Amino acid sequence: MKELVCKVIKNQRVGSHTYLMELEFPNTTAIKPGHFLMVKAWDGLDPLSRRAFAVADKKEDSISIYYDVVGKGTALMSKLREGDSIRVLGPLGKRLFPIEGQKHLLLGGGIGLSGLSLLAKELKNLGKEVFVCYGAKSSEGLSMKGWLKEGGLSYRIFTDDGSEGEKGSVLDALKDFDKDWIVHACGPIGMLRALQRMSEGRKVYLSLEAPMACGWGVCLGCVVRSKNGEFLRVCFDGPVFDAEEVVL
Numbered sequence: 001m002k003e004l005v006c007k008v009i010k011n012q013r014v015g016s017h018t019y020l021m022e023l024e025f026p027n028t029t030a031i032k033p034g035h036f037l038m039v040k041a042w043d044g045l046d047p048l049s050r051r052a053f054a055v056a057d058k059k060e061d062s063i064s065i066y067y068d069v070v071g072k073g074t075a076l077m078s079k080l081r082e083g084d085s086i087r088v089l090g091p092l093g094k095r096l097f098p099i100e101g102q103k104h105l106l107l108g109g110g111i112g113l114s115g116l117s118l119l120a121k122e123l124k125n126l127g128k129e130v131f132v133c134y135g136a137k138s139s140e141g142l143s144m145k146g147w148l149k150e151g152g153l154s155y156r157i158f159t160d161d162g163s164e165g166e167k168g169s170v171l172d173a174l175k176d177f178d179k180d181w182i183v184h185a186c187g188p189i190g191m192l193r194a195l196q197r198m199s200e201g202r203k204v205y206l207s208l209e210a211p212m213a214c215g216w217g218v219c220l221g222c223v224v225r226s227k228n229g230e231f232l233r234v235c236f237d238g239p240v241f242d243a244e245e246v247v248l
Helices: 072-078 110-115 117-125 145-150 170-176 189-197
Strands: 004-013 018-024 036-040 051-054 062-068 085-092 103-109 129-136 154-159 182-186 204-207 223-226 231-233 240-242
Touching: 004 072, 018 072, 036 062, 051 062, 051 072, 051 110, 062 072, 062 110, 103 110, 103 117, 103 170, 103 189, 110 117, 110 129, 110 182, 117 129, 129 145, 129 170, 145 154, 154 170, 170 189, 182 189, 189 204
Parallel strands: 103 129, 103 182, 129 154, 182 204
Antiparallel strands: 004 018, 004 085, 018 062, 036 051, 036 085, 204 240, 223 231
């Protein structure tokens, strides 16, 4: 895959350690909900590996990603300004979110909501019924709340400590939606594992996050085990999987 050199349109801090970056990007029609990018914002080999980010939104000639500053790579990304260049591989991913069906429930935990935001937009544009549940440990972690409020979507907010919205987890909302709703989720592994245990009789799709060095299945750094004993690469075989397919 050819590496793209993309110009930064904006790199805006939207939370205590969360940023929203918009990049110039050609041919965004090829990007679908579930796709991700492998990004490098620095020269040299330190850090060695690119960083993987879900495509959170797209326009005719640009795309957006959200990222948390958690290490050296993302710290370097946070220093980029308008007009700076960043190297990108993508769009990547083989199994993406299905958009069939009329009713779709989206469960996002923390920055994981960025893996669902493009899906929400596309489903809404198709006239589907969409409901979003967004959760974090506390109000400080609700860095995508602005997007949610501006998106014209029905939603509920949850925090573990009750500092904003309802006290509890996004999974608490599942009982309020019948099994006709198709569930799409992205968030911490503990949340997805718990959702698996609650998914009997439902169609549930999980967008998985895993350490990735290459993005196209060569390094085997992001494997998960399937229930039939095979190993699947999150980057190449996913990143979206049926909840009944994988062992978390």
